[in-house]
Amino acid sequence: MTIPDHADDSATPPDLPVLRSDVAFRLLVDAVQDYAIFLVSVDGRVLSWNLGAQRIKGYSADEIIGKHFSAFYTAEDRDANRPMRVLRKAIEEGRFEDEGWRVRKDGTRFWADVIVTALTDEAGQTFAFAKVTRDLTERLAAEEQRRNLLAEQRGRTAAEEALLARDRFLSIASHELKTPVASLQLAAESVIRARAAGKLDEERLVAGIQRITTSTRRLGVLLNELLDVSRLTADSSPLDAAPVDLVSLVAEIAERFSDGSDRGRIRLAAPDAAVIAGDASRLDQVVTNLVDNALKYSAPPTPVDIEIRQAGSGVEIAVADRGLGLDADSAERIFEAFGRGANAEHIQGLGLGLHIAHQIVLRHGGRIAAEAREDGPGATFSVWLPRDQATAE
């Protein structure tokens, strides 16, 4: 038996023995309400109808038996000849399951799960199809509701995390800012009190002013960090792009850090020059923050190794220390604002240096990453910057 290419409503439905046999079974099928269970002839005509089919599709048995089953499909599906393709698939595979929109008698749509089984005789010839259709509209709605709830939940978690980050910021910022303010206030008031008591000698005055100056400078640095972050976050205008030699920039920064107990700690391995297009003062900030970070998180006299090399269409700067190191979780979080590593909770500073460096690198079309050293304790921070921002990877 062959399947006609297109739906044909004119021929009379065949009278098949299966329809007359097994009355008890038919009664059972007829009584099922949750599933539309019916037979379809090989040319696509409805041969039987149960209560579930009536309930789901809206047709009574009288109205639909003998009609083509493509009536249950949407106009688009009918145009695409989907009904007959479904039958052909069922013949090829014995059974075909399909999910999609179907149409009720009143024209409304429902989301259906349809299983079409080819019924074959002893010779292996398909003589009809059994169709079982389930209305999944409610399940679809429930799934959508669940998805919406999930999205809502995710949104709420993100909002809660943002609140936590803000609280962490307030706690760190207030500690870091209020401590030098406390020193500043005490130092100033103590000079005044010493003077009132007639105990303000030259030495005392100089020491007091030095304390006031140091605290003020520290506050200035902290405020600049805070303002930098808000500026970088708020301002998305492109950075200046002039030729910058990263080798001389890094050498200059290394020189700046070579005093006191940090003298001789920085070792630089670099080619003669590595020029990229970028904002020199911002890039200075990136390298300064990385070097400052490396020196802060490792103890003298351990070295901090800086390597500059050409890498693909850009230049890579790697800063490696032999300090506290970091775990994988921290490596992810460390570039977030106030996202200090788990082992660095109490190191002084706002924890914004790496975040600022990350923002600047991103603005240059580059990448930044942190990882634990494999050859011993410590961490390596690497920055890749495109030679030309227009050709950034």
Next chain:
Amino acid sequence: MTAHVGSILVVEDDEMLRETLGEVLADEGHEVRGAAHGYEALECLDERGVDLIVLDLMMPRMDAFEFREHQRRRPDAATTRLIVLSAARDIETAAERLEADGWLAKPFSLIDVIELVSDLLPERA
């Protein structure tokens, strides 16, 4: 006026604040020692007891609560009076939990610290 002077241990990780506070208190006639963190503070207490501890709430390595536990287990220092310093908003709650005798929110004025310290020290003839 009776002078309320005594020995004080200032536990504060910020070197500048620790030194300034130490100098201010020394000016008032107190005998002041400083410690940068909890462990150093406990060593100081083991060496010699004090009349009063001025303790920063947020410190590296050992926080104020852990320090307080260790301090109270030392027979000679168990009842030593305590002032808590903090920049945190909930300093009052923290001070209560620590059963501190007083607290100062950073930044504080010179006169506040001088008066609070004097109030908490025993009268000396």
